[in-house]
Amino acid sequence: MNEISNIEQVPAQVQNADTMPHSVEAEQQLLGAILTNNDVYDRVASVIGPQHFYDPVHARIYEIAAARIAKNALASPVTLKAFMEDDEGLKELGGPAYLVNLAAASISAFAVRDYAQMIYDLAIRRELIGLGRDISDKAAKVDVASEPREQIVEAEQKLYKLSEQGQTESGFVSFLKAVTEAVNTANAAYQRDGGLAGVSTGLIDLDKKLGGLHPSDLLILAGRPSMGKTSLATNIAFNVAKAYKKGIRPDGTEGTVQGGVVGFYSLEMSSEQLAARILSEAAEVPSEQIRRGDMTEIEFRRFVDAAKSLEACPLFIDDTPALPISQLAARARRLKRTHGLDLLIIDYLQLCRGTADNRVQEIGEISMGMKAIAKELNIPVIALSQLSRTVESRDDKRPQLSDLRESGSIEQDADVVMFVFREEYYVEREKPSDDRLEEMAAWQERMERLHARAEVIIGKQRHGPIGSVDLSFEGQFTRFGNLAKPWQQDGEEGGY
Numbered sequence: 001m002n003e004i005s006n007i008e009q010v011p012a013q014v015q016n017a018d019t020m021p022h023s024v025e026a027e028q029q030l031l032g033a034i035l036t037n038n039d040v041y042d043r044v045a046s047v048i049g050p051q052h053f054y055d056p057v058h059a060r061i062y063e064i065a066a067a068r069i070a071k072n073a074l075a076s077p078v079t080l081k082a083f084m085e086d087d088e089g090l091k092e093l094g095g096p097a098y099l100v101n102l103a104a105a106s107i108s109a110f111a112v113r114d115y116a117q118m119i120y121d122l123a124i125r126r127e128l129i130g131l132g133r134d135i136s137d138k139a140a141k142v143d144v145a146s147e148p149r150e151q152i153v154e155a156e157q158k159l160y161k162l163s164e165q166g167q168t169e170s171g172f173v174s175f176l177k178a179v180t181e182a183v184n185t186a187n188a189a190y191q192r193d194g195g196l197a198g199v200s201t202g203l204i205d206l207d208k209k210l211g212g213l214h215p216s217d218l219l220i221l222a223g224r225p226s227m228g229k230t231s232l233a234t235n236i237a238f239n240v241a242k243a244y245k246k247g248i249r250p251d252g253t254e255g256t257v258q259g260g261v262v263g264f265y266s267l268e269m270s271s272e273q274l275a276a277r278i279l280s281e282a283a284e285v286p287s288e289q290i291r292r293g294d295m296t297e298i299e300f301r302r303f304v305d306a307a308k309s310l311e312a313c314p315l316f317i318d319d320t321p322a323l324p325i326s327q328l329a330a331r332a333r334r335l336k337r338t339h340g341l342d343l344l345i346i347d348y349l350q351l352c353r354g355t356a357d358n359r360v361q362e363i364g365e366i367s368m369g370m371k372a373i374a375k376e377l378n379i380p381v382i383a384l385s386q387l388s389r390t391v392e393s394r395d396d397k398r399p400q401l402s403d404l405r406e407s408g409s410i411e412q413d414a415d416v417v418m419f420v421f422r423e424e425y426y427v428e429r430e431k432p433s434d435d436r437l438e439e440m441a442a443w444q445e446r447m448e449r450l451h452a453r454a455e456v457i458i459g460k461q462r463h464g465p466i467g468s469v470d471l472s473f474e475g476q477f478t479r480f481g482n483l484a485k486p487w488q489q490d491g492e493e494g495g496y
Contacts, residue, residue, distance in 0.1 A: 021125040022054035023118060030115040031061055032106025034069075035076055035099065040109050041069045044116035052123035057089035061099070077103050124162065131158055156330075199260050199343055199380060202239025204482045205469045209458060210416065213240075213343060213380035217462075218371040218413060220349070222385040222404055223420035224392070228454060229384050230269070231277065231478040232420055233345050236382065237262045238278050240343050241315040260342025261314040263335050265328060267351035271317040277478050278315075282306040286476040314339065324353045325369035329376075336377050344377075346370065348384035349410070364409035371413045385410060387419075397426050401459045417460040422473060424450040454480060 033040045045066065053059035064083050065075035073079070077099035084090050090098060135155050138146065198212030213219065213236075223229040243259030266274045280287040283306035285299045295303065316335060323331075328346070335341050346352070349370070354362035367383075374381040387403045399419040404410050411417060424447065432439040454473040458466045472481040 020054065020129065021122045023122060024055060024058075026115045026118045026122075027053055027055060027058045028102055029106060030112060030119065031058060031065070032102040032104075033109045033112045033115075034062070034065055035080070035103040036106050037109050038065075038069050038075055040112050041066065041075075043113055047113070047116040048120045048123075052120050054119075054122065054126070057087070057093060060084070060087065060089070061102075127162055131155070131162065199240055200243065201236045202243065203236070203469075203471060203480065205471070206456060209464070209467060209469050210461070211464060213382070214415075214463070215378045215380060216375045217380045217415040218367070218374045219380060219382045219416040219418065220385050220404070220410055220414040221382055221418050221420065222387050222399065224387050224399070226425055227420045227422055228473060228478070228480065229420045230347055231473075232454075232456070232480050233347055233382060233384055234264075234274060234277050234478070235281065235480045237264050237315055237343070237345055238281060238313075241313040242310075244314050244342075256340065256342050261335075261340040262316065263332060263341050263344045264315065264317045265323065265344070265346045266317055266319045267321055267323060268347055269319065271319040274317055274319070279303060279306055279310070281477050281479040282310060284477055287478055288476075322351065322353050324355075325366050328352060329369060329373050332373055332377060336379075341377060341379055344373065344379055344381045346381065346383045348386065350386050360409070364413075367409045367413040397421070397423070398455075398457060399459075411460065414460065415462040416458065419457040419459060421455045421457055422453070423455070424453065453483065 030044065034044075050059040050063040050066070053062060061080065061084070064080055068075040068079065077096065080099055081096040084099070085096065090096070094101070135151070138151055139148070198210070198214040198217075200207050200212050201210070221229050221233060240260050241262045244256065244261065245258040246255065247257040249255050249257060264274065269277075276290050277287055279285075280290055283299070283303040285295060285303050289295050289299070290303065316339065318331060320327075332341065332344055349366060350363070352366045352369075354365035354369070356362040356365050370381050370383050373379075385404060387399050391397055391399050391403050398421055401411050401417060403419075404417070432443055452473055452475075454471045456469045456471060458468065460466065470483045472483045473479070474481070
């Protein structure tokens with residue numbers, strides 16, 4: 001190892017079954033380039049760390065050089081000599097002269113990023129081999145305290161953790177680059193029908209207010225029980241998945257051009273119940289009839305036809321209860337890798353689990369985790385949330401931001417906070433007795449005005465206006481739709 005060899009002559013190799021994948025030559029070239037020109041370090045620091053070097057002496061050289069450069073001090077064979085004179089490993093390689101040889105044998109700095117990526121890839125291969133051996137050893141050791149199912153979860157978590165490593169930090173971006181990306185986004189919105197910058201919800205008025213569902217945004221959809229938040233979420237999921245089209249994007253890459261692949265975490269309902277709701281909407285058969293099996297032959301045929309037409313819809317449901325936020329993130333990453341992912345819906349936020357003992361801190365961890373998923377996967381995330389009971393004690397039952405349970409963190413992390421509100425639900429429960437004729441007449445008139453109507457109140461929107469959107473609501477099919485305007489003679493309702 002005293003002799004520095006050319007990386008291009010001898011690629012990374014595995015000499016035999018006992019030798020881990022590594023390339024001493026790549027490590028030497030990288031270290032030589034850094035010791036020759038300290039500016040090179042900034043180009044590789046986001047890719048590798050000392051732990052990625054196979055040779056422990058190389059790891060120590062890199063670590064000391066990095067520490068010096070971080071302090072704006074020179075890292076050269078001369079300055080490093082003072083720190084490594086007593087290093088036994090370096091003595092075996094020829095002492096301080098080895099540092100001089102490293103710098104002297106460095107061929108070029110332009111390929112340093114490739115060397116760094118190579119060192120990182122080989123380190124990951126070594127970790128994979130080690131992980132595989134650990135899994136094998138644990139599986140071979142029959143232990144009552146270690147169930148096979150637990151071993152699978154543990155192995156899966158370690159693999160996810162490994163897959164996340166080495167994702168280079170974006171760091172600072174020049175204003176020119178940021179402006180270019182902003183112009184490209186605006187251009188994409190301009191070219192798209194309706195001027196939407198994000199994924200269409202299939203609800204025209206809601207799209208106009210939000211501009212579609214934007215990548216990297218966390219949207220909170222909150223409401224009291226029976227307001228229809230799950231129904232609205234399933235409607236949006238169905239509309240997005242139904243409109244899915246793949247093709248060539250304006251930037252020349254292949255991907256989603258309309259609609260999208262949807263991931264739905266149903267922590268409250270089973271996947272069958274959720275599918276029944278979506279089928280109820282598509283087939284126009286009341287959900288309670290589907291549940292009881294009380295359908296006419298025509299309705300059942302319509303139900304089966306709807307099921308067949310929806311088979312190819314890219315809608316994926318995970319109904320695992322009480323999912324930890326870390327598992328939720330890992331599964332979302334896996335779905336994006338295997339099938340693609342354009343929208344993630346979580347029903348609902350308070351049913352996720354965090355690691356904190358304090359409930360408020362746990363909710364904060366969960367909401368931050370969901371925002372992190374949105375940014376990392378560059379997709380919109382819709383998380384449903386409960387509201388506190390304070391709504392019920394007010395005369396005006398319209399929800400507001402302060403009604404969010406553990407509102408501080410949720411309100412802070414969310415880009416958009418929406419509330420589902422159906423006044424009909426509350427008015428229905430204020431029905432006067434039959435002998436109070438005037439009150440009954442006024443109540444009936446009010447009920448007729450509110451019947452089949454819902455309101456989505458936008459309480460916060462980081463990139464747009466707040467306000468409310470009126471929607472139609474067909475309770476029997478649990479379906480929200482576009483509300484027909486008075487000037488629309490045909491009374492068009494429903495999706496696009």
